[in-house]
Amino acid sequence: MKRSILIFGILVINALLVQAQQPAKPEDTEVWAPVPAKVSPAKVYGGAPSDAIFLFNGKDLDQWVNSGDAASAKKWKLADGIMTVDKSAGDLQTKEKFMDFQLHIEYRIPENISGSGQGRGNSGIFLAALPWGAGGYELQVLDNYDNKTYVNGQAGSLYKQSPPMVNACLKPGEWQTYDIAWTAPRFNEDGSVKSPAVATVFHNGILVQNATILKGDTPYIGQPTYRKHDASPIKLQSHGDKSEPISYRNIWLRKL
Template sequence: MKNVIILSALLAVSAIAANAQQKGKPEDTEYWTPVPAVVTPGQKMGEAPSDAIVLFDGKNLDEWVDLNDSTSTHKWTVADNVITVDKSVGDIRTKRKFMDFQLHIEYRIPSNITGTSQARGNSGIFLAALPWGAGGYELQVLDNYKNPTYVNGQAGSMYKQSPPLVNACRKPGEWQYYDVIWTAPRFNEDGTLKSAARATVLHNGVLVQNNTILKGDTPYIGQPEYRKHGAEPIKLQAHGDKSEPISYRNIWLREL
């Protein structure tokens, strides 16, 4: 009986202590500064918010240059508020360079697409285009609506590294979109990796890359590797397959 009384007393003291810790005011755990900046969202789904850098609004390619010749006036085709890949031009890249960002980009595989596997509506969004090796970190664009290929090379993959969590492709002829959160890699002064690149990707509103940590760049042949770099442009790929060229529209970015 004595032990029971002692135990009851200890429990009562613990309860009193717990209640004491909860005493105070709600304001004790509230803070009011710094106040988040006001950003006006787009009025429609996919529309650029007020703080976005608009990379393509349907009018021109003033924000883009030829990958290898920034003075060239030969660019992809712009018509009806859409960019269509011109494979004779090759890849294009942004004039500006970026580190971390939120990216929105829409694309359309032609309804008359032909070919199979990787030779079917192939393009790519390089979240940081590098001037050497594999050319950067590629988010794959491909028609994988009933078109099988190697899974770490299908639409929504971080090419040759991370397959998409699911296949969220729409039919050819329908507009599709990516929303991307990109964290660029950081390097020490001696060129060694400080922190790896990371990507979160939604494909047509479906999560396909969940804070994926990249092992390096995304080469077609060979293993990924990191080499020191800083802010880099975004690149759109004019893939060398013979299928019909794809189109892009409504491209915008928010620096983070």
């Protein structure tokens, strides 16, 4: 019996030695399947690729509802392919709910903007709008071209959590862009966090959030927390300050 085990062991060792002596081939590390789906890129910067979903194409607001009352006819102003915040209508959010996505959105702060600090061109993009607490996970929209405020609340910040890596703001009156890769948080059955939310953000083509891990939602007061949720709508904020209202255009999304 011992002799048989010894012989078997010698054979295994010999086989491993032979295998180790075989020269490596390119094919050893080639992966051929599954083949990635083909997506046609846009021909111009900011254009939607072939698999994008248009949330706002300048023609209507059919993809959006009033955040406070989905049945309400109150929405923002629509003119010349642009939607502009109507403070009397409050926030807008998408009809559809999403998990992980790539989002492109363009906004414009009026050239004649007034105010200072958080009262100057304030809006926000909630990457997942929630019906409680702080209302979700907010990417800040604000005029910080020449306007000082707390850095974790300036444009490009994940509000009250992560300041932008740089200030990439353009002058008021110019169209600006956000390109966002969002990974929604996942939760265990007991409500504990299985994996946190992660956001990568380009502001006007410049990286300002690099795979930033969120600590929870983005409250104005208090610490961030997580509460269990699934797919959520995207919300655009009507902040309610006295400054001139902000406009949005060309909003599209790719589900990931």
